[in-house]
Amino acid sequence: MCDQTFLVNVFGSCDKCFKQRALRPVFKKSQQLSYCSTCAEIGKLERERPKLPDVELHQVAERVEALGQFVMKTRRTLKGHGNKVLCMDWCKDKRRIVSSSQDGKVIVWDSFTTNKEHAVTMPCTWVMACAYAPSGCAIACGGLDNKCSVYPLTFDKNENMAAKKKSVAMHTNYLSACSFTNSDMQILTASGDGTCALWDVESGQLLQSFHGHGADVLCLDLAPSETGNTFVSGGCDKKAMVWDMRSGQCVQAFETHESDINSVRYYPSGDAFASGSDDATCRLYDLRADREVAIYSKESIIFGASSVDFSLSGRLLFAGYNDYTINVWDVLKGARVSILFGHENRVSTLRVSPDGTAFCSGSWDHTLRVWA
Amino acid sequence: MSGKVAIGSDIGQARRAVEQLRMEAGIDRVKVSKAAADLLQFCTEQAKSDLFLVGIPAATNPFKEKKPCAIL
Numbered sequence A: 001m002c003d004q005t006f007l008v009n010v011f012g013s014c015d016k017c018f019k020q021r022a023l024r025p026v027f028k029k030s031q032q033l034s035y036c037s038t039c040a041e042i043g044k045l046e047r048e049r050p051k052l053p054d055v056e057l058h059q060v061a062e063r064v065e066a067l068g069q070f071v072m073k074t075r076r077t078l079k080g081h082g083n084k085v086l087c088m089d090w091c092k093d094k095r096r097i098v099s100s101s102q103d104g105k106v107i108v109w110d111s112f113t114t115n116k117e118h119a120v121t122m123p124c125t126w127v128m129a130c131a132y133a134p135s136g137c138a139i140a141c142g143g144l145d146n147k148c149s150v151y152p153l154t155f156d157k158n159e160n161m162a163a164k165k166k167s168v169a170m171h172t173n174y175l176s177a178c179s180f181t182n183s184d185m186q187i188l189t190a191s192g193d194g195t196c197a198l199w200d201v202e203s204g205q206l207l208q209s210f211h212g213h214g215a216d217v218l219c220l221d222l223a224p225s226e227t228g229n230t231f232v233s234g235g236c237d238k239k240a241m242v243w244d245m246r247s248g249q250c251v252q253a254f255e256t257h258e259s260d261i262n263s264v265r266y267y268p269s270g271d272a273f274a275s276g277s278d279d280a281t282c283r284l285y286d287l288r289a290d291r292e293v294a295i296y297s298k299e300s301i302i303f304g305a306s307s308v309d310f311s312l313s314g315r316l317l318f319a320g321y322n323d324y325t326i327n328v329w330d331v332l333k334g335a336r337v338s339i340l341f342g343h344e345n346r347v348s349t350l351r352v353s354p355d356g357t358a359f360c361s362g363s364w365d366h367t368l369r370v371w372a
Numbered sequence B: 001m002s003g004k005v006a007i008g009s010d011i012g013q014a015r016r017a018v019e020q021l022r023m024e025a026g027i028d029r030v031k032v033s034k035a036a037a038d039l040l041q042f043c044t045e046q047a048k049s050d051l052f053l054v055g056i057p058a059a060t061n062p063f064k065e066k067k068p069c070a071i072l
Helices: A037-051 A057-063 B002-025 B032-049
Strands: A010-013 A020-028 A031-036 A074-079 A085-090 A096-101 A105-110 A115-121 A129-132 A138-142 A147-152 A166-170 A175-180 A186-191 A195-200 A206-211 A217-222 A230-235 A240-244 A250-254 A261-266 A272-277 A282-286 A291-296 A305-310 A316-321 A326-330 A336-340 A347-352 A359-363 A367-371
Touching: A020 A037, A031 A037, A037 B002, A057 A291, A057 B032, A085 A359, A085 A367, A096 A129, A096 A138, A096 A367, A105 A138, A129 A186, A138 A175, A147 A175, A147 A186, A166 A186, A166 A195, A186 A217, A186 A230, A195 A217, A230 A261, A230 A272, A240 A272, A250 B002, A272 A305, A272 A316, A282 A316, A282 B032, A291 B032, A316 A347, A316 A359
Parallel strands: A085 A129, A085 A347, A129 A175, A175 A217, A217 A261, A261 A305, A305 A347
Antiparallel strands: A010 A020, A020 A031, A074 A367, A085 A096, A096 A105, A105 A115, A129 A138, A138 A147, A147 A166, A175 A186, A186 A195, A195 A206, A217 A230, A230 A240, A240 A250, A261 A272, A272 A282, A282 A291, A305 A316, A316 A326, A326 A336, A347 A359, A359 A367
């Protein structure tokens, strides 16, 4: 007697993607279809996610008081770059700013006095990324040279900053973003080669690499320290991906934008993050609900958002756009509270100061402005 | 032979994609009403320390112009 059971695998064309695969039966609206396992899992994901939006964020926020009028003006204009400003970062002392530009210059400013404290010329143009070390004693920058270099800052007038340069990261395409982790010892980088990587500054060794983006990675942001070892990255594949720094695994991915994601920033509590994209919208994604919970857009805004950052409480989202303006959004209600004019070209970078007193924007008009 | 290699990597890639999706589908999710309420709570708690909302007097704001001083 034959008492063996055999597993029958049907091979054929998947009803969704039409590829030749091993098929399994899937029931959709009481109709039986045959999907390959990839499409079945995507279908399962698409069915799980929509179970949870029982209510929208702005509905929950209806009972919150509306914000009053904001008066924000340019308080300082930092002039000195010879070409487009591409990136900037604040020092933890809430006063110093490092900025990098297309002409290869990286400048450290004192934002209170607008004095330039340090300047270094990189051997490449388009320095697209720069970051201040948490100790305030070093800066990291990189761009078309495919590397991230760390320069220790010294106040000794005789020292040549470029002489102490240390090359830390090596990618196979341009460096688009870099950030120190909680210490001066590790740097996280994002590159046009589609990967992110974690490096040890002292040895230049690659500690972890993060593969998963299907195109250039344009931005990254580390989770606020209390919430653990994750970071979010956004790229030209329209995806925002959240990574576990220890395992190198992608933990969550979000693909609702319609174009390249230029900037991602964590919400101050670490439970959500915002993204700004070339599709002229900014979106808020909640990590625990695993979905997009708000879109910040207006029909009159047709230019891409290049850079976003939150105020300290997370109530305000500042976004710099390619139409030379900065829009300030009420994160909870989804409405725009203010529009700031002043730059004479695209706003390329925007960061709120560590103590929340001001924010700084850098632009293709060669200047940086501090607003308060 | 090149045909075989192409199919091999296709399967490997597809397998990884399926595993990634399976893992993502399996994470514990929270209802938006709860997640949104938590975001709201964080906002209202931190609103007092958010200087853009509360505002600081021009005297303490290092960026606002101070009253002009006359040099005697």
